Amino acid sequence: MALNLSGQSFEVSGSKTLVSNERDFIAFISRPGVVAPPTASAVVGSAEQTLVPKGPAAVAVREAHADITASMPAAATLAGAAQVRANPGDATLLVLDFQGLRTVTELAAPSGVTIKNIQAWLGTKFDDKSVAGFPAGGANAVAFQEVQAERLLVTLDHAVKPSDFAAGSSVVIPTPPSNLELLVNGTRAWFQSGPIKGSQFSARIDLTAAVTAAAASGDAVMLTFRAAAPASLTLDGSAEILQRYPVVFPEAAARTVDAPAEGVYPLLLPVQASETKSPWFVKRVLVDVSAKVPATRVLPADGPKLTGDAELVLDPDHAIVIRLPATAVSSLGTLTGVRLPVVVDAAGAELAGTLRAATANGEPGEPIPKGALGPVTLQPSPSGDTTWIDLALTAPHALKSTDVVWLEVQAARGSVVWRLATPPAHTDDDAPLRRRTSSGTYVPLSTLSKVPYTGALRVVGQERPNDPLAAVLVAATGAGASGTVAGVPTQAGTTLALVLDPPVAFAAPTSGDADFSLDLTISAPGSYAITSAELQYTT
Structure with missing residues (x-):
C-alpha cells in the first residue's frame, strides 16, 4: 500500500500539525459578531522582582542579568488590561478605562452576562452609536470592527459589580507590546523603543553594572519590567552575589611589599576570627596597589x-x-x-x-x-x-x-x-x-x-613604547590554577581584581586571626604599597 497524504485533513495549531483521516467535516453557522472567545491570559502593566534583599552590609555583584519575554495573548484578562468602574446613574453601564489609546476587536463577559452595547470614547464624551460591527441583540462574547479608544462604555443585560466583570471578562487587543523597559530601583537600565517584531520578544539583558551600582548602598535591589501598555510580561532576574570583607592592615593604612629583585613575594591579608564563623569560598579578591614602576x-x-x-x-x-x-x-x-x-x-x-x-x-x-x-x-x-x-x-x-x-x-x-x-x-x-x-x-x-x-x-x-608589560602578577597562594591577574601599578593606585574559579576555600581559624595568602610575582623590582584589599566570598 502506497504511503500518500491524499484523503486526509490537516490542521495547524501553534507549532503542531494535526493529521486526521476523518472525512466528515462539520460546519458551524453563527451570527456575525458573536464569537467563541479564545482562552484569556493575564496581562500586566509591569512585572517586578526583588533581586537583592536588603542586608546589614553592602554586597558585591559579580554578575546580574534578566531574562524577559513580552507578547500580546490572543485574549487578555480584562482585569490586567483596563480599569473597570460603574457609570454613574445606571447600574447596567460599565466604563472600561484602558489608561491610553488601545485597539480593541473583541470583548467577552463573564458567564451568564450578555453585552447589549459598546460605545467608544470620543475624547469628550462617548459616541451615541455602537461600535461598528456590533452584533444586533448583543451576546456574551462579541466581535466588532477595530476601534481605537481610551475608554469603552459597555451596556449589560443586568447589573454586575465592576470587580466581578473585570475578573471574569476578556478582551482582544491585537497590537503588540511596545517601548519595553527594564528599571533597577526605578532607574532605567535598558530600553527598546517601538513595537516588538513577531509574536513574542525574548532576550537576556546584562544588568551587572546597574545592579552593582544599586547594591552599593546596601538597600534592596528591585527589578521592574514594563511596556507602554499592559501585555503578557515575564521577568526572571538572577545575580551572583558575594559577601564582602574589607581587609584592615594592623600596622598602618597600607602594607608594603619591598622587592629588591624579581621573584615571588607573599602578601598576607589578615582576617579576624570573629568574621569567619563558617568556611568561606573566596571568589574574588580586590587589591589596590600603588608604586613608581620603572620601565625595566x-x-x-x-x-x-x-x-x-x-x-x-x-x-x-x-x-x-x-x-x-x-x-x-x-x-x-x-x-x-x-x-x-x-x-x-x-x-x-x-x-x-x-x-x-x-x-x-x-x-x-x-x-x-x-x-x-x-x-x-x-x-x-x-x-x-x-x-x-x-x-x-x-x-x-x-x-x-x-x-x-x-x-x-x-x-x-x-x-x-x-x-x-x-x-x-x-x-x-x-x-x-x-x-x-x-x-x-x-x-x-x-x-x-x-x-x-x-x-x-x-x-x-x-x-616597548605604548605596549606596557605587567609589573606584578597576583595569584592565591597554592591556587594558581584558579586564576591570575596582572597589571602595572601607578603612583595614584591601580585596582587588581583577581577572579578565582574554582573558588578558594578559606577555613575559619579555631582561635586568633587568620591570613588569606596571595603571591605577588614581581618582574619590575621596587617597593609596592597595598593601600586596600577586599575579599569577596560565599559561604
Missing part, C-alpha cells in the same frame, strides 16, 4: 625551574652559547642584560658575554655590533649557594619581536658553575644551548640519558 622588566620573574641533575662549568677554555627565549625577545623593546644562576668557586671569577645574530637556519652567527656584556667580577658563592648574577650590556640593544638572539658566555678568569633548567612546557620559553668547536662552528651539547635539560637565564630589558 625581568623575564621570567619566577623560573625557569632549575634541575639538580645536570650543570655546566664555565672557564676560560670553554664558552657556551644560549638562545634567548622567544617569549622574552618578542615581549621586550630593548635588551639591557641577562641574569644567570651560578655558583662561583672559592677563587672568584670574571664573566663576559657577546650577543650573536642568528644565521639563516636559526643557529648562532656573527657578533652583534655593540653587543658586549660585562665583564663582571664575581665573588665566591657563600656555602655553595646558587646566586642570580647580572650580566649587563655595555649599551642597550633594540629588539624586534621576530628577532632570534644568541648569547655567548665565557669565563675570563676563574671557574663558574652555571645551573641548568628542566625543559619548559612551551617551546617559546626554551633556551637551547650550543658549544663552539675548535673549528669555530656551533653544535648542540651532548645529550644525557634520561636527564633532559636546557639553558637557564632571565632576560632583562625595557617594555
Whole structure:
C-alpha cells in the first residue's frame, strides 16, 4: 500500500500539525459578531522582582542579568488590561478605562452576562452609536470592527459589580507590546523603543553594572519590567552575589611589599576570627596597589625551574652559547642584560658575554655590533649557594619581536658553575644551548640519558613604547590554577581584581586571626604599597 497524504485533513495549531483521516467535516453557522472567545491570559502593566534583599552590609555583584519575554495573548484578562468602574446613574453601564489609546476587536463577559452595547470614547464624551460591527441583540462574547479608544462604555443585560466583570471578562487587543523597559530601583537600565517584531520578544539583558551600582548602598535591589501598555510580561532576574570583607592592615593604612629583585613575594591579608564563623569560598579578591614602576622588566620573574641533575662549568677554555627565549625577545623593546644562576668557586671569577645574530637556519652567527656584556667580577658563592648574577650590556640593544638572539658566555678568569633548567612546557620559553668547536662552528651539547635539560637565564630589558608589560602578577597562594591577574601599578593606585574559579576555600581559624595568602610575582623590582584589599566570598 502506497504511503500518500491524499484523503486526509490537516490542521495547524501553534507549532503542531494535526493529521486526521476523518472525512466528515462539520460546519458551524453563527451570527456575525458573536464569537467563541479564545482562552484569556493575564496581562500586566509591569512585572517586578526583588533581586537583592536588603542586608546589614553592602554586597558585591559579580554578575546580574534578566531574562524577559513580552507578547500580546490572543485574549487578555480584562482585569490586567483596563480599569473597570460603574457609570454613574445606571447600574447596567460599565466604563472600561484602558489608561491610553488601545485597539480593541473583541470583548467577552463573564458567564451568564450578555453585552447589549459598546460605545467608544470620543475624547469628550462617548459616541451615541455602537461600535461598528456590533452584533444586533448583543451576546456574551462579541466581535466588532477595530476601534481605537481610551475608554469603552459597555451596556449589560443586568447589573454586575465592576470587580466581578473585570475578573471574569476578556478582551482582544491585537497590537503588540511596545517601548519595553527594564528599571533597577526605578532607574532605567535598558530600553527598546517601538513595537516588538513577531509574536513574542525574548532576550537576556546584562544588568551587572546597574545592579552593582544599586547594591552599593546596601538597600534592596528591585527589578521592574514594563511596556507602554499592559501585555503578557515575564521577568526572571538572577545575580551572583558575594559577601564582602574589607581587609584592615594592623600596622598602618597600607602594607608594603619591598622587592629588591624579581621573584615571588607573599602578601598576607589578615582576617579576624570573629568574621569567619563558617568556611568561606573566596571568589574574588580586590587589591589596590600603588608604586613608581620603572620601565625595566625581568623575564621570567619566577623560573625557569632549575634541575639538580645536570650543570655546566664555565672557564676560560670553554664558552657556551644560549638562545634567548622567544617569549622574552618578542615581549621586550630593548635588551639591557641577562641574569644567570651560578655558583662561583672559592677563587672568584670574571664573566663576559657577546650577543650573536642568528644565521639563516636559526643557529648562532656573527657578533652583534655593540653587543658586549660585562665583564663582571664575581665573588665566591657563600656555602655553595646558587646566586642570580647580572650580566649587563655595555649599551642597550633594540629588539624586534621576530628577532632570534644568541648569547655567548665565557669565563675570563676563574671557574663558574652555571645551573641548568628542566625543559619548559612551551617551546617559546626554551633556551637551547650550543658549544663552539675548535673549528669555530656551533653544535648542540651532548645529550644525557634520561636527564633532559636546557639553558637557564632571565632576560632583562625595557617594555616597548605604548605596549606596557605587567609589573606584578597576583595569584592565591597554592591556587594558581584558579586564576591570575596582572597589571602595572601607578603612583595614584591601580585596582587588581583577581577572579578565582574554582573558588578558594578559606577555613575559619579555631582561635586568633587568620591570613588569606596571595603571591605577588614581581618582574619590575621596587617597593609596592597595598593601600586596600577586599575579599569577596560565599559561604
